[in-house]
Amino acid sequence: MPKSLTKTQIAQYDEAGYLAPIPVMAEGEVLALRQKLEAIEAEMGGPLRGDLRHKTHLLFPFLAGLVRHPRILDAIEDVLGPDILCWSSNFFIKEATDPAFVSWHQDSTYWGLSSPDVATAWVALTPSNAANGAMAVIPGSHKLDQMPHRDTFHRHNLLTRGQEIAVEVDESQSVPLNLRPGEMSLHHVRLVHGSAPNPSLDRRIGFAIRYIPTSIRQLEGEDSATLVRGEDRFHYFEHEPSPRIDMDPALLELHRQIAARNAKILYRGTGVTSFNDPAALRG
Numbered sequence: 001m002p003k004s005l006t007k008t009q010i011a012q013y014d015e016a017g018y019l020a021p022i023p024v025m026a027e028g029e030v031l032a033l034r035q036k037l038e039a040i041e042a043e044m045g046g047p048l049r050g051d052l053r054h055k056t057h058l059l060f061p062f063l064a065g066l067v068r069h070p071r072i073l074d075a076i077e078d079v080l081g082p083d084i085l086c087w088s089s090n091f092f093i094k095e096a097t098d099p100a101f102v103s104w105h106q107d108s109t110y111w112g113l114s115s116p117d118v119a120t121a122w123v124a125l126t127p128s129n130a131a132n133g134a135m136a137v138i139p140g141s142h143k144l145d146q147m148p149h150r151d152t153f154h155r156h157n158l159l160t161r162g163q164e165i166a167v168e169v170d171e172s173q174s175v176p177l178n179l180r181p182g183e184m185s186l187h188h189v190r191l192v193h194g195s196a197p198n199p200s201l202d203r204r205i206g207f208a209i210r211y212i213p214t215s216i217r218q219l220e221g222e223d224s225a226t227l228v229r230g231e232d233r234f235h236y237f238e239h240e241p242s243p244r245i246d247m248d249p250a251l252l253e254l255h256r257q258i259a260a261r262n263a264k265i266l267y268r269g270t271g272v273t274s275f276n277d278p279a280a281l282r283g
Contacts, residue, residue: 003074013079013186017142018193020177020185024071024123030182034125034205036062037091040246047093050276051259055240057089057209057226058255064242067209068228072121075186076211076229079119083214083230085237087118087223088262092158092206094133094198099156101133103164104194106141107210109149110161111189112220112265116142118189118212124179125205133198135185135206136174141192151270153279156197160266160280165192179206220265224258 002010005019013019025033040060041047048056057063066072067086076084094100108116128134152162169192177185187193198204212225214232224238232239240258243251263275272279 002078004071005075005078010078013188016139017188017191018137018139018177018185019075019187021179021183022071022075022186023182024069024184025182027182030125033062033066034181036060037125037205047095048091049281051256051274053090054259054262054275055088055255056091056207057086057242058240058251058258059243059248060246061243063089063207064226066123066207067226072123072184072209073229075184076119076121079186080117080211080213081230083232084228085212085214085216085225085232086209086228087113087212087225087237088210090208092122092208094158094195094204096198096201096203098133098198100158101156101197102135102158102193102195103152103154103162104138104169104192105149105159105163105165106147106190106192108146108189109163110266110268112218112223113189113212114217114219115213115215116188116190117216118210120187120189121184121209121211122177122179122187123184123207123209124181125207126181126203128177128179128204128206130176130178132200132202132204133196134179134204135177135187135193135195137177137187138169138173138192139175142188142190144190144192146190147192160275161270161272218265220268222261223265224261
């Protein structure tokens with residue numbers, strides 16, 4: 001029996017590789033999250049960069065709560081099963097009149113995971129639509145094999161390596177995922193997707209949460225994840241603790257070590273060794 005999605009919605013996710021929009025939070029709840037994020041940015045003197053953009057739920061309790069939000073996890077359970085790890089999280093922020101973009105790509109390219117049974121919940125903290133660079137997807141493309149990609153390290157590309165699919169993408173087949181604040185989309189790890197710059201006068205803020213079943217392995221090195229629902233009978237990933245306070249001193253060194261391990265996986269073969277490397281920083 002599904003937790004929150006209908007059988008039709010689950011069938012759409014299986015067939016098309018995505019599902020949107022899915023309501024998660026009320027307007028006041030999501031506004032409070034945006035205000036919390038922007039208060040943190042003001043305190044830090046600007047947007048989160050480098051290591052601080054990676055696995056952000058390990059740094060701030062409000063995000064540790066978001067990756068465990070029951071409406072998100074109910075939908076994830078309907079597509080991945082009851083035993084769930086949060087493998088990663090990060091913000092995708094396009095500032096007002098920002099040239100930042102996301103090239104056409106498959107998430108699975110450099111993640112090193114043993115199975116494509118991986119889902120991203122992309123939670124909108126602001127409107128995300130055609131006017132400000134919403135995500136667009138190629139329906140059904142998750143059924144294709146892993147496609148070849150090339151690295152560009154383009155300074156305005158929000159992806160780790162500026163990676164882009166190395167074959168022609170028929171953009172006429174693309175579908176925009178328009179979201180209101182507090183809604184989310186789900187997409188499969190092999191779904192071809194990307195997004196254009198934001199020409200609007202307000203920020204476009206999304207929080208991407210990557211979920212995996214506990215049965216998946218990391219094939220490219222030591223890795224960790226956060227158990228958010230069910231039980232882990234496999235223990236392929238080191239379990240991560242949750243922060244008690246913002247930038248919890250007890251966790252900062254652990255977060256640095258985790259980010260270093262993940263950078264080694266995601267940047268393997270490039271010479272880049274850290275999310276703080278100048279080649280990895282965007283803008």
